[in-house]
Amino acid sequence: MKKILLLLGGSVLLHTAVLAQTQPHYNRCGMQAYHNEMMAQDPSYAAKLAAQRNSLQAAADYYMQLERSGETERTTAVSAVPIIFHILVDSAQFNLLGGTAGIIQRCDSQIAVLNRDYNRQNPDSTKIPSSWKSLYGNVGIHFGLARIDPSGNCSPGYEVKIISGSTTTDGGFSSINQVKSASTGLAAWDVSKYYNVWCTNFLGGLNGLLGITQPKSDGATSTKMGVVILFNTLGCTAQDGVVPPGTGGTAGWPFPYNLGRTLTHETGHFFEIWHPWGDDGGACPWTPSTGGDDGLSDTPPEADNVYGNPTYTVPGGTITDACMDSSTVNMQPIGIACLSYMDYTDDDAMYMFTTMQAAAMASMVLVPATGVTGATQIGTVGENYNLTQNPSLLVACTSTSTGVAPSPTELNSSLSVYPNPTNGAVNVSINSQAEILNNITVFNLLGQQVAAVKGVPGLDYYTLSLSGVSKGIYFVKFDFASGSVTRKIVLQ
């Protein structure tokens, strides 16, 4: 709803809204509350936000213009965006994720969800009502697991750090930075090459939050840019995205947020698009001084977010809300965009980006324009272009030969073995992005091998079972790609 937003200018975002009104157990997204917190801290923040949204339609128009003329300027070098999942959980949460095998399935299925949703291939697009079908947008951005880390070493596309409890306990959004800190969480990988996604638990005032994003327009520093999602929304209960209606699928997901759409939604923010209702606490775009909008022309005016799985009441469309009528004309002839990934509905009640949402995001990975006929370059175009220029980071990797080997001291300090003494099992945690564990071997005091695990597949966390082994003192040898570390453990 671009026209009305432009009439009202920057004042539309000065309204201080609170978190969404009728709260279910979960809060779909923290962006609205985060922006309100930022505006309270920084008087210039509202104007910056408004300027970004006012530029979005121009960015989308620019992309559409290039696409129509065949000059999309997306060069042949465009490749999938490498994602690194930084998983920061305690032992119980690690188990809830399904352990290492579960994490691998979740990462793989999450990538599949993103690729379907961002390329008009989601199987539930059959639910799109007739009046919305022509607005079903194709973003055209692909995603893949990062297979090479910033040091040039192999990566499974995720890293795991086992912590006690949560790092986000003070309730403020600044506490999210703890997740992105090397000392209290896991540090970002080079944000100019990787899309950083942290998966963790939110506690305190952020309890129940599903996700929050710091995009480039937010002024996020090089160590903060990316998305944080509730750890167990990672992935989809079905690899093909088709889950029987009304079921939560596998235990471990916070139903109804079990189809990987939390990251689909937050990735929309990462590529600079916003909630269709404009984060204005329920006002309509034309409401003086308080009304807001997402800045895009094909999302109807909308009062507020929609939770749940609404029953559609508009023939061929969705539902209407308080902004249906601006006294002389029905402003929602096909309903509101509650079916968009950018609303707050259940994972199985959102199944499209609109054409303009898709075009605005696609413009973020365009190569910066250089004299395209009839097109006007705008400031934000191409801000994520670099993320699509690193195909070598996506190539499956099984060797550390290309990387810099850690020193023996670094190896030793990266390894945690606990509990010790133990009653039968020890957890092995490797807090290093650069190291790959190959084998674990257990010896008794006579140097005889009593247990061995071969081919531990380069994971960051492993539980070694010593059931059946007699009580006593043992040495556990960890063979890494670049050296070995031996630890003494007591089995009691």
Ligand SMILES: [Zn+2]
């Ligand atoms: Zn959001």
